[in-house]
Amino acid sequence: MRPYVFVNLAMSADGKISTRERRQVKISGADDFKRVDEIKAGSDGIMVGIGTVMADDPSLTVKSPELKAARRARGEDEHPLRVVVDSMARTSPDADILCKGAGQRVVAVSAAAPAGRVEALREKAEVVVVGEKGVDLTLLMHELATRGVKRLMVEGGGTLIWGLFKAGLVDELITYIGSTVIGGVDAPTPADGEGFVREDEFPRLELAGVERVDDGVLLRWVVKKEE
Numbered sequence: 001m002r003p004y005v006f007v008n009l010a011m012s013a014d015g016k017i018s019t020r021e022r023r024q025v026k027i028s029g030a031d032d033f034k035r036v037d038e039i040k041a042g043s044d045g046i047m048v049g050i051g052t053v054m055a056d057d058p059s060l061t062v063k064s065p066e067l068k069a070a071r072r073a074r075g076e077d078e079h080p081l082r083v084v085v086d087s088m089a090r091t092s093p094d095a096d097i098l099c100k101g102a103g104q105r106v107v108a109v110s111a112a113a114p115a116g117r118v119e120a121l122r123e124k125a126e127v128v129v130v131g132e133k134g135v136d137l138t139l140l141m142h143e144l145a146t147r148g149v150k151r152l153m154v155e156g157g158g159t160l161i162w163g164l165f166k167a168g169l170v171d172e173l174i175t176y177i178g179s180t181v182i183g184g185v186d187a188p189t190p191a192d193g194e195g196f197v198r199e200d201e202f203p204r205l206e207l208a209g210v211e212r213v214d215d216g217v218l219l220r221w222v223v224k225k226e227e
C-alpha cells in the first residue's frame with residue numbers, strides 16, 4: 001500500500017531545474033505557479049529532498065487563501081503533510097518547511113543519522129527512521145500511506161526524483177518547460193543521481209497531456225507499469 005506519487009517540476013528549455021550553483025531560478029510563469037498551488041492544495045502530502053531544503057529553503061505552503069479555506073472546509077490542515085527526505089538529519093530546525101504554516105511534517109532519516117540532530121528535529125516534526133544509510137523510499141511510502149497520504153506530490157530535486165524512479169515509485173511526471181536557458185554541465189536536471197544505463201531499466205512513459213501555459217509547455221506523462 002502506497003500513495004499515488006506524482007512528480008511536478010519546472011525545467012528550462014535546455015533541461016535544467018536550477019543553476020550550477022543550485023540557486024533557484026524562476027522558471028514557471030504566473031499561470032504555472034497558480035497551477036502548482038492548485039495541485040499542491042489537492043494533495044495529501046508534498047515531498048522534497050534535503051538538497052532542495054538546503055538550496056531553496058521552501059515552505060511548500062499553499063499560497064491561495066481560497067484554496068486554504070477549501071482545505072479547512074474539508075476538515076484538512078491548510079497545508080498538505082510536508083515530507084523531507086534527509087538521510088543524515090541535516091534539516092535545520094529553523095527551516096521554513098518546519099516553521100512556516102500550520103500542518104504536519106515528517107522528516108525521513110536513515111539509521112545512520114546522528115542522534116543529536118534527530119532529537120533536535122523531533123521538536124518540529126515527526127522523525128521516521130527508514131533505511132540504513134539512505135532513506136528507503138519504498139518503506140517511507142508505506143509509512144506515509146499509513147498516515148493517510150493518498151496523493152503525494154514530489155517537488156524534487158533531481159537526486160530524489162531519480163531515486164523514486166529507480167525504486168519504481170513514480171506514477172505520474174508533470175514537467176513544465178519554461179522559456180529560458182540556464183545551461184551549465186553541472187546544473188541540476190529533473191533526474192540526477194546515478195542515472196540508468198541499460199535501456200531495459202528506463203522507465204517508460206505514456207504522454208497524457210500537452211498544454212501551452214504562460215510562455216512554456218506543460219507535459220504530463222503517466223508512468224507505464226512493468227508488464
Ligand SMILES: NC(=O)c1ccc[n+]([C@@H]2O[C@H](COP(=O)([O-])OP(=O)(O)OC[C@H]3O[C@@H](n4cnc5c(N)ncnc54)[C@H](O)[C@@H]3O)[C@@H](O)[C@H]2O)c1
Pocket residue numbers: 008009010011016017018019021022023024025027048049050051052053055056085086087088134135136137155156157158159160161162163164188192
Ligand atoms: N525547478 C524545480 O521544479 C525544482 C524543484 C525542486 C528542487 N529544485 C532544485 O533541485 C536542486 C536540489 O536537488 P538535489 O539533487 O541537490 O537534492 P534533492 O532535493 O533531490 O535531495 C537529494 C538528497 O536527498 C537524500 N536522500 C536520502 N535518501 C535518498 C534516496 N533514496 N534517493 C535520493 N535521495 C535521497 C540525499 O541526501 C540526497 O542527496 C536545487 O538546486 C533546487 O533548486 C528544482
Ligand SMILES: Nc1nc(=O)c(N)c(NC[C@H](O)[C@H](O)[C@H](O)COP(=O)(O)O)[nH]1
Pocket residue numbers: 008009010024025026027028036052056057058059060061096155
Ligand atoms: N514549479 C516550480 N517552478 C519554478 O520555477 C521553480 N523554481 C520551482 N522550484 C521548486 C522549489 O523548490 C519550490 O517550489 C519553491 O521553493 C517553493 O517555495 P515556497 O513554498 O514558496 O516557500 N518550482
